[in-house]
Amino acid sequence: MSTSGGNQPPNPPTPPARPLRSLPRRVIYRARFMVPLRALVRFKLFHLAAAAAAAGPASQALAGAAVPGAEAVLAAATVGACGGGAAALTWLARRYVGELSLLLEGSGGAKAAAAAAAAAAAAAPPPMLLVSTLDGWGGRADAAVPLAVVIPPLAGLSPAAAAAAAAARPLLALDIAGAGQRRQLLVSMTHAAFVDRGAMMALLTGVEMTGVESV
Numbered sequence: 001m002s003t004s005g006g007n008q009p010p011n012p013p014t015p016p017a018r019p020l021r022s023l024p025r026r027v028i029y030r031a032r033f034m035v036p037l038r039a040l041v042r043f044k045l046f047h048l049a050a051a052a053a054a055a056g057p058a059s060q061a062l063a064g065a066a067v068p069g070a071e072a073v074l075a076a077a078t079v080g081a082c083g084g085g086a087a088a089l090t091w092l093a094r095r096y097v098g099e100l101s102l103l104l105e106g107s108g109g110a111k112a113a114a115a116a117a118a119a120a121a122a123a124a125p126p127p128m129l130l131v132s133t134l135d136g137w138g139g140r141a142d143a144a145v146p147l148a149v150v151i152p153p154l155a156g157l158s159p160a161a162a163a164a165a166a167a168a169r170p171l172l173a174l175d176i177a178g179a180g181q182r183r184q185l186l187v188s189m190t191h192a193a194f195v196d197r198g199a200m201m202a203l204l205t206g207v208e209m210t211g212v213e214s215v
Helices: 034-062 069-093 109-119 159-168 197-205
Strands: 025-031 099-103 128-134 140-146 172-178 181-187 192-195
Touching: 025 197, 034 069, 034 128, 099 197, 159 197, 172 197
Parallel strands: none
Antiparallel strands: 025 099, 025 192, 099 128, 128 140, 172 181
């Protein structure tokens, strides 16, 4: 007996996407100062409130209304300082890396057998790097990028020269260009809470990492 379309059971709900940080991963870098940085980024709400409060007198002065000179100057300075401070904190929060992880392939006999069987038919996906920063409001922001699109800042240096350069710079710029992304990240080898030095130096110099599994 045929059934009408109206009697068909509804489609099951789509399960929520799995957070990136819940995937199997190997942490290779964790920064210091993330708790105070998060607090500063969230504190910028007060900066924005102060800027909004001062915007009234400043806009009146710009419109030509009668506003005392000292009050107008103070209001303009407050708007500029608060707005600039909030913008600077947002810029830093989105670039200062709190954690770097290598996304790993989950272990298990069935999956390993399936991967071995599929290896002959298709190339393995590239190793991926999980980058964790802060968003504009102090929340954690994770992004997965292929290792191949990370531009190593210490490429071409010998191991000794690369180690000396990493130790001499308080911040290292790590550029990502490719896979639809273009951004600059900031890491600190001298002020890190945890560093897998071998993996991080391989990342910073562009040397192929050994023992890194693909997603």
